[in-house]
Amino acid sequence: MNDVFPEIWSVPLAEAAGSVAVIPHPDGPLLTLVTNESIQNGLRSIVILNLKSPNNLPVQFHENWRDSEMCLCYKTPLRFELSNKESDIDTSGNWYRRVGVIASINNQLCIRAVAAARGGFRYVNVQTGSVFSGDLPNYFVTFGVWSIWLRDPLRERSSLLFDFNVHQLP
Numbered sequence: 001m002n003d004v005f006p007e008i009w010s011v012p013l014a015e016a017a018g019s020v021a022v023i024p025h026p027d028g029p030l031l032t033l034v035t036n037e038s039i040q041n042g043l044r045s046i047v048i049l050n051l052k053s054p055n056n057l058p059v060q061f062h063e064n065w066r067d068s069e070m071c072l073c074y075k076t077p078l079r080f081e082l083s084n085k086e087s088d089i090d091t092s093g094n095w096y097r098r099v100g101v102i103a104s105i106n107n108q109l110c111i112r113a114v115a116a117a118r119g120g121f122r123y124v125n126v127q128t129g130s131v132f133s134g135d136l137p138n139y140f141v142t143f144g145v146w147s148i149w150l151r152d153p154l155r156e157r158s159s160l161l162f163d164f165n166v167h168q169l170p
Helices: none
Strands: 007-012 021-025 030-033 043-048 060-066 071-072 078-082 102-105 106-115 119-124 141-143 143-151 160-164
Touching: 030 071, 043 106, 060 119, 141 143
Parallel strands: 060 106
Antiparallel strands: 007 071, 021 030, 021 071, 030 043, 043 060, 078 143, 102 106, 102 141, 106 119, 143 160
16 A cells, blocks of 8 residues: 555544544635534534634634534644744733633643634634633633644654744734
8 A cells, every 4th residue: 555645534524523624615725623512413613723814813613514524634643833932922811812822721732712603712622622611710821833733653754734823913
């Protein structure tokens, strides 16, 4: 059998829970974090990471994507890599309302996304796809610069899939 990098497969969203996936869209492919949350029968929640729509925030939480919709899911290991530069980490709550930051909450790393349908914000675990429920702690650290990498097991072809920088947001 021939090797292919990155390893990808086409699956329904329901089977991609907890994964980073690409969903076809008329405005261009959407890079998403697929949650393990199913709001209604046949619908799944996702976090769109690369929304490029005027007057919209780039990282959005949506509850109404069909479970049966096909997506490309990465089998090649992905890594969320957080910047550890002092200027890219907020420990004083300045980025509390910024979309796209990754917050360290109760030993979970959660991306903060605006909830398009209901307003407000949702926090989704970047490792498991679970939606954070419960009260936010009074204190948590946020990471404003992070990236997603495709890591080649042979270490020859690792490549950047997506990067986020809170300093470059309007």
